[in-house]
Amino acid sequence: MAQDKKVRLKVQRQDGPGLSSYWQEFELPWQPHMNVISALMEIQKRPLTADGKKTTPVVWESVCLEEVCGSCTMVINGRVRQSCSAMIDQLAPGGETITLQPMTKFPVVRDLMVDRARMFADLKRVKAWIQLDGSHELGAGPRQSQDNQETTYPLSRCMTCGCCLEACPQVNPSSDFVGPAAINQVRLFNLHPSGQMHAGERLDAVMGEGGVEGCGKAQNCVEVCPKEIPLVDSISSVGRDTTKRMLLGWLLK
Amino acid sequence: MAASKNLVRSESGKIRRVVVVGGGLAGLTTVIKLCEAGVPVDLFSLVPVKRSHSVCAQGGINASVNTKGEGDSPQVHLEETAYGGDFLANQPPVKAMCDAAPGIVFLLDRMGVPFNRTPEGLLDFRRFGGTLFHRTAFAGATTGQQLLYALDEQVRRWETVDLEDDKGDRVPGEKMVRKFEAWDFVGLVLDDHGTCRGIVAQDLKNTEIKAFPGDAVCLATGGVGIIFGKSTNSVINTGTATSTAYQQGACYGNGECIQVHPTAIPGADKLRLISESVRGEGGRVWVPRDPTEQRRGRDVPESQREYFLEEKYPGYGNLVPRDIASRELFKKCFHEKRGVYNRQSGKNENEVYLDVTHIPSETLRKKLAGVLEIYEKFAGEDPYTNPMRVFPAVHYTMGGLWVDFERSANGSLVTGSPRNQATNIPGLYAVGEADYQYHGANRLGANSLLSCIWGGMATGPAIASYRKNLARSAWDMPSSLFERAEKREQKKYESILAMDGEENAYQLHQELAHTMLVDCTIERHNATLDKVLAKIDEIDGRMKRVGVTDTVQGKMNQGAQFVRHMQNMVVLARVIAQGARNRDESRGAHYKPDFPQRDDENFLRTTMAMHQGAENGSPATVRYVRELDYDLLGTPVHVTDAVDISLVKPRARKYDTAGAASAVAQSGPKASPAAQNAPAASTEKA
Ligand SMILES: Cc1cc2nc3c(=O)[nH]c(=O)nc-3n(C[C@H](O)[C@H](O)[C@H](O)COP(=O)(O)OP(=O)(O)OC[C@H]3O[C@@H](n4cnc5c(N)ncnc54)[C@H](O)[C@@H]3O)c2cc1C
Ligand code: SF4
Ligand code: SF4
Ligand code: FES
Numbered sequence: 001m002a003q004d005k006k007v008r009l010k011v012q013r014q015d016g017p018g019l020s021s022y023w024q025e026f027e028l029p030w031q032p033h034m035n036v037i038s039a040l041m042e043i044q045k046r047p048l049t050a051d052g053k054k055t056t057p058v059v060w061e062s063v064c065l066e067e068v069c070g071s072c073t074m075v076i077n078g079r080v081r082q083s084c085s086a087m088i089d090q091l092a093p094g095g096e097t098i099t100l101q102p103m104t105k106f107p108v109v110r111d112l113m114v115d116r117a118r119m120f121a122d123l124k125r126v127k128a129w130i131q132l133d134g135s136h137e138l139g140a141g142p143r144q145s146q147d148n149q150e151t152t153y154p155l156s157r158c159m160t161c162g163c164c165l166e167a168c169p170q171v172n173p174s175s176d177f178v179g180p181a182a183i184n185q186v187r188l189f190n191l192h193p194s195g196q197m198h199a200g201e202r203l204d205a206v207m208g209e210g211g212v213e214g215c216g217k218a219q220n221c222v223e224v225c226p227k228e229i230p231l232v233d234s235i236s237s238v239g240r241d242t243t244k245r246m247l248l249g250w251l252l253k
Numbered sequence: 254m255a256a257s258k259n260l261v262r263s264e265s266g267k268i269r270r271v272v273v274v275g276g277g278l279a280g281l282t283t284v285i286k287l288c289e290a291g292v293p294v295d296l297f298s299l300v301p302v303k304r305s306h307s308v309c310a311q312g313g314i315n316a317s318v319n320t321k322g323e324g325d326s327p328q329v330h331l332e333e334t335a336y337g338g339d340f341l342a343n344q345p346p347v348k349a350m351c352d353a354a355p356g357i358v359f360l361l362d363r364m365g366v367p368f369n370r371t372p373e374g375l376l377d378f379r380r381f382g383g384t385l386f387h388r389t390a391f392a393g394a395t396t397g398q399q400l401l402y403a404l405d406e407q408v409r410r411w412e413t414v415d416l417e418d419d420k421g422d423r424v425p426g427e428k429m430v431r432k433f434e435a436w437d438f439v440g441l442v443l444d445d446h447g448t449c450r451g452i453v454a455q456d457l458k459n460t461e462i463k464a465f466p467g468d469a470v471c472l473a474t475g476g477v478g479i480i481f482g483k484s485t486n487s488v489i490n491t492g493t494a495t496s497t498a499y500q501q502g503a504c505y506g507n508g509e510c511i512q513v514h515p516t517a518i519p520g521a522d523k524l525r526l527i528s529e530s531v532r533g534e535g536g537r538v539w540v541p542r543d544p545t546e547q548r549r550g551r552d553v554p555e556s557q558r559e560y561f562l563e564e565k566y567p568g569y570g571n572l573v574p575r576d577i578a579s580r581e582l583f584k585k586c587f588h589e590k591r592g593v594y595n596r597q598s599g600k601n602e603n604e605v606y607l608d609v610t611h612i613p614s615e616t617l618r619k620k621l622a623g624v625l626e627i628y629e630k631f632a633g634e635d636p637y638t639n640p641m642r643v644f645p646a647v648h649y650t651m652g653g654l655w656v657d658f659e660r661s662a663n664g665s666l667v668t669g670s671p672r673n674q675a676t677n678i679p680g681l682y683a684v685g686e687a688d689y690q691y692h693g694a695n696r697l698g699a700n701s702l703l704s705c706i707w708g709g710m711a712t713g714p715a716i717a718s719y720r721k722n723l724a725r726s727a728w729d730m731p732s733s734l735f736e737r738a739e740k741r742e743q744k745k746y747e748s749i750l751a752m753d754g755e756e757n758a759y760q761l762h763q764e765l766a767h768t769m770l771v772d773c774t775i776e777r778h779n780a781t782l783d784k785v786l787a788k789i790d791e792i793d794g795r796m797k798r799v800g801v802t803d804t805v806q807g808k809m810n811q812g813a814q815f816v817r818h819m820q821n822m823v824v825l826a827r828v829i830a831q832g833a834r835n836r837d838e839s840r841g842a843h844y845k846p847d848f849p850q851r852d853d854e855n856f857l858r859t860t861m862a863m864h865q866g867a868e869n870g871s872p873a874t875v876r877y878v879r880e881l882d883y884d885l886l887g888t889p890v891h892v893t894d895a896v897d898i899s900l901v902k903p904r905a906r907k908y909d910t911a912g913a914a915s916a917v918a919q920s921g922p923k924a925s926p927a928a929q930n931a932p933a934a935s936t937e938k939a
Contacts, residue, residue, distance in 0.1 A: 015808065033450075035522060044759045059809055064309050064629050129365075129406035130365045134289060138359075152367045159304075162299075177649050
């Protein structure tokens, strides 16, 4: 009977930064169209564990609920993804227990919420912007071909969600590899007619220590990117450009 | 009064920053304009600004660039916006916005927004509601995301730029922008004269409450859709910030004007939008002629489909403005019970078809992939081959904090006037979906991204000139002022943590939202609105008996934060419902079947709401005013609720004949002469 259908969650919780984690289980009434977030919202309304003990509601981050802001990323049944687009009926058609864990490559704030500040700092490091003269009227921008738009638009859909960093074996506490998302931004801005004018600065930022060379070409990133951004292509393309720049640098020495 | 001389440092030597709360399109544009004017900014946001609600916008941004040779112009854009809003918007700000629009889209293009292109490499434009012109620039179907990212990148650049003092020397360690992300604005700091001198905010990660001085404060905190529960809005759109400012004395304008979008997907947590651009690219709305039709949508033959918008409104068809489309969908499903029949549930559901299956899939992929992806993911059906099933959802807040403007001789705005975007609290500005200014009683699609960015372009210079003429910097005010405000908010937070009643704030929210959604959206009846108001008072009372679900201190506590947001939602719900109760007419999105006519004589005026706090046991009330005086840099300014209709004279609003919306400015691409003779009397609503 549909009314008796249950949603079972097993959540890895952590009361604050640096504290140890523990598991808690929840059982909620099933509803149509349910996703992981609406299940977590039910816990807010009735914060009880599966065995009926009072607890605090689970903390997580979400904004758009339509997989475009990147905030709600977590590890669901062992796979990193957005919790808003994780539909309960697909994850657990037979009422199986769904496990929720925070991402492991970023410090935990509380429960499923992590701090991805490093990703925003990396955007500064690679100068992911156009060097605008000013926001006053300067007429139309440079013309661009439809082909260029069709190449750059998919690259610019990166929502800084962190899935690719979570999946990348080269991003770990003992390496300072910047990760695929920021490298993809280098490619994006270097493809723009005015962005190109400062291509060198961005390439410099991903040359050497922690830069594009750190990629081991494992391709895990592409597999988990929810926006299907061709990250390995971006890494190869930026890799080629940095090599060229390096060679040029030697020749001019 | 003499203005302070040094604009970088206060007399006590502190850096004179201003505060911007909100990092959506409106807030970020304001920050950029301030930085360019040399004004350093502290920027606050609930979430990393790159994740602001603006990221959701799909369809595009309007600008009359006229690249298709249709004879479009900013004048036509102004006229259609005024007409689309049923004449409730002040027209000079609308004119300024429409005139600036082409420049804004060019600027965004220069910033790197990957707008779709024509074969010549120019910007491509598509159609949207309420117009016959191709006026909407777009980047696939994730335009808001792309615009937000472009502005976010520019602000990040300003985060790396060193502040210069008045002699042009770099100030070590001081950057033009400091970001405070994951901070919740909880109150204004008002001095003894009622001038805004800064804000109090809470660091959500450790719940610390702190006051921040600011020579001026700008609220760019977005809309209030979450008051209606499930909507197309992001979960953070609770209106907590605008509600707080209202409770501290800011006037709230046209609260009752809430837009319901005709096409969204039903969901358990959110009603996800299917953008109007889908209809702009040729999507068609229909229901089966036979209400018991059992076949799947794609198997229903053409002759047995009722394209009810096209049939009733041959001029604008599927692109009639949203208020009209939503009412028609509602009528089909609720009153006529003609929604799509569902075999599983055995009844006609409240859903109609939105069909793009006739459009080549290559076109769909290039122009609409982002939206269709959402449908595929959340509805679990392929929209390329099956008509989508959709229903209306609460979408946009036309009302908001009341803001002023200064009209120029040519009917536009005086550039850089400190009156532009100023609230009635001196030193407090508002912009974006948080203000009430640009859309009257109904917003046209793709005009919001524009009003946010234009609003920012007006607000930055307005604040810069306010600050320049400020007699005394906030940074020279006694520290006791800020300590008092901090204490006040700390006490409030402690009282939330101490709440141990039997009610659950999330449950109460669900109850409030249900009432607001069912009885205060598409159709409004006075008798029901009276019940809504009683329900709001009831919930207000029960909010005092809430038990906070989380009492942890010094660490992220979403349970306690939600109680605060909910308290503020109740206050704004009352403003919305009472405003609706008072407006006995039908205008734009505000529709009363018992008063189907627009009544310009009595209601062509702004609803101006002032907060009246709870007194000895009785709940808070709303006081409506017809005029007010506020102080601007020592000079009193007098304003009334009269709407400035100096540019486009109100006339009946009809969309059955092509070109009716632009009939005065000129005839549109397919305008028929008949439309120009539309009667100037009040409108009969559908
Ligand atoms: C699904 C959807 C699609 C849309 N599509 C279009 C479209 O195609 N074209 C169009 O023109 N319009 C569209 N709109 C409307 C448009 O997206 C919004 O009106 C616009 O983005 C609002 O921008 P904003 O800058 O005013 O506010 P927001 O983007 O909502 O930003 C508000 C900011 O304020 C911050 N904030 C809020 N409260 C607090 C607080 N208490 N303390 C600190 N910070 C706070 C938030 O963190 C955020 O940074 C769409 C809307 C939706 C819902
Ligand atoms: S391809 Fe490179 S960036 Fe991607 S997961 Fe592998 S190592 Fe990491
Ligand atoms: S590249 Fe993809 S996976 Fe990585 S942050 Fe961006 S959207 Fe997420
Ligand atoms: S909430 Fe925005 S991606 Fe899930």
